[in-house]
Amino acid sequence: MLACAMMIASALSACNKTNNEGAASSQSSSSSSGQSSESAAAEPLKDVTLKFYFGGDKPAGADAVWAAISEKYKDILHAKFEVKFIPWGDYSNKLLVMAASGDKWDLNFDAEWLGYSQMIGKNAYLPLNELLPKYAPELNAKYETSGALEAATVNGQVLSLPWTMKQNHRPFIQWRKDLADAQGFGLPHNGIKTMExxxxxxxxxxxxxxxxxxxxxxxTGGYPYNIGQFMMLKYGLADLNFHGLVFDINDPAFKIIPFEQTEAFKEAAAWAKKWVDDGIMSKDAMVDKTDVNTLFGNGQVFSQYSTHEHSSQTxxxxxxxxVTEASMLYPDKPFYNRSPLxxxxxxxxxxxxxxxVLMFLNLLETDRELYDMVMYGVEGVNYQVKDEAATLPDGVDKDNPGNKAYLGWASQWAFxxxxxxxxxEVNPAGFWQAESDFANxxxxxxxxLGGLFFDPEPIxxxxxQRDTVQxxxxxxxxxxxxxxxxxxIAKQQAAGLDNIxxxxxxxxxxxLASKSDK
Incomplete structure (x- = not known):
């Protein structure tokens, strides 16, 4: 079976190169089917069912879409897809429980902002060093070019497959341009550069x-996701995203610093106090659980923390x-790109x-038609293409699409x-190229330190205690x-900060020593 699988992978590799050179997807799919079927005729692959887990609410059209994918690619992959969705509130914990119980499944979505580090700690993922180049050669070549696998490598083992996009979430301020312009104090794009x-x-x-x-x-996490981030940027600090700890971007030793002991924290606190006193910030922010994006979208807020991505979306x-406008604060300061993880x-x-699974992922890297089906659904049913954009078909109510709902499904980001x-509609033509250009x-x-995951067990x-005091x-x-x-600061010191x-x-x-040894 393995030998046959390798033959199929090789055939997929050869026939799908045309897709990367802009060949029509329908021609590519037909070519792939023909060549793979010849190999399969001699020694056919065993039909299997691939079980995938994603986070978020299940779209009404998901089962029909993945059934269509199974049928379309049955002569290439010989696989059916059992795709399950788990609501975000339960997703990470359920995966961890399943991993601890030895459950069997094939693929799942994960992220450094989810339970990825805990899943790595439980040895939940299969090392892919040998399998990846054999069964997903084009995808492996993309990783070799981008270097993204370095972050996914733990103790020499490749344990996940990162997305292949490039982004930077440097802090921006976003505001109501329509109001500011009408009221006579509007500013141009990037017209605000400092806290003053x-x-x-x-x-x-x-x-x-x-x-x-x-x-x-x-x-979010340990600190307000706005003034604290603005000040980290100003003072050249990088957030470790671990219990309110940071480091100086310019420090070659990457000395860990508690955020509360920095000048950035002191200035952030001063601005927060001033803005509460001036009525700029609400005193009820800590107890108000309303989503901040909902408040802004409903017109209840004048300005908010943002990023290049979110301020550039339609x-x-x-x-x-x-109508919004945005500005990048402290543009001369360095800021880390988003992790491949x-x-x-x-x-x-x-x-x-x-x-x-790797054959499927390699085909997803090279076959436009498969990509469109996985991402957008069945053309004419779940989506249509207008000026290269994926939109709902004419006549389908976007607020109530019923069993046509599939566009924008949760967990798609790794694909x-x-x-x-x-x-x-949200990310117009040229959006992702602009994101990549900005990150560059x-x-x-x-x-x-991308790819570093702390082991919290010893502390x-x-x-x-630190979280409680925080x-x-x-x-x-x-x-x-x-x-x-x-x-x-004194309370954090008493809670065992030195040990941490x-x-x-x-x-x-x-x-760092393990990286320098390579």
Whole structure:
């Protein structure tokens, strides 16, 4: 079976090169089927069912789409697809439980912002060093060119397959251009570069928009995802995304620093207090659980933290009057690009069919028709193509598409391919090229610690205490509600901070040493 699979993979490799050179997808698919069928005729592959897990709500049209994929590619892949969706609130925990129980499945979506590090810690994913080049040669070649597999390599083993897009989520400020222009204080794109300039702009907005939140504060992870990030950028700090710890981008030793002990934290706290006192930020931000994007889209907010991606999208806000503008703060400061692990797929270590999964992924890298089916559904049923863009078919209600619903399905991000991805209503033509161009700007750089995952086990008690102190004192300080920074620092020190820093620095040093040995 393995020998035959290799023959099929080789045939797929040869016949799909035309797709990369712009050949019509229908011709490519036909060519692939013909050549693969000849090999299969001599020694056919065994039919299998591939079980995939994705996060999010299941689209109504998903079963029909994947059944159509099974039928279309039955002579190439000899596979049916059993695709399951788990709601985001349960997704990571369920995967971890399944991995601990030794369950068998073939592929799942994951990400560094989900449970990826825990899944790696449980040895949930199959090493792919030998299988990837054999059964997915074109995909492997793409990774070799981009270097993305380095972040997915742990102790010499390739444990996941990252997306092949390139992005940078440098902090931006986004505001209501329609209101600012009409009220006489509008600014051009990238017209705000410092916190002082932003402060002056928001004070003007407060004078004429008393019915709205002027700046929309939000919380994610350990800290408010706005003023703290602005200040990290200003002071050249990189967020480790691990319990409020950072490091100096210009420090070759990557010394771990508690954010609360930095000048960036102090200035962020000062701005937060000022903006609460000035009525720019809401005092209720910590208790208001309304999604910040919902508030902005409904017209209840004047400005918010954003990124190049989100400020460049064509947003169809519920409030149709909204027109936005955005600016990149501290443009001269370096900022790390998004990790290749921002969106990945992993092959379960107990997968009965890893070779077939890789054949599918390789075909997805080279076959336009398969890509369109996986991403957008059945043409004419789930989507139509207009000016190269994927949109709902005429006559299908976008607010109530019924069993036609499939476009925009959750967890698709790891499958995004720059050579095939189509424009959409939100991401217009040229959007992804602009994202790549932005990530390639000189001050947007790759993170040398990309692919490092901390083992929290030796310090789990201290980390739990740190989180408790952070929730009670750190978050209110950065929400402008408390001011005792020295007291907060002392409480974190008493909670075992020194042990945390010592252990994590040891892990950073070992990670860097392993990279230098290569």
């Amino acid at each position: 300039e932003l402060d002056a702009f928001l004070l003007k907005a407060k004078e004429t928009n008393s019915d709205k939140r002027v700046f929309n504060i939000g919380f 947003n169809n806000y519920p409030d149709k009057a909204i 921002a969106n990945v797929v992993g092959i379960n270590k107990n997968s009965p069919n890893p070779e077939r 995004w391919k720059p050579q095939f991805i189509r424009p959409t 700007q000189p001050n947007n750089i790759n993170n040398p 789990k008690n201290e980390l739990a 929730d009670e004192f750190g978050k209110p300080i950065l929400a402008g509600l408390k001011t005792d920074i020295d007291g907060y 820093i010592t252990e994590l620095q040891k892990q950073v040093d070992a990670f």
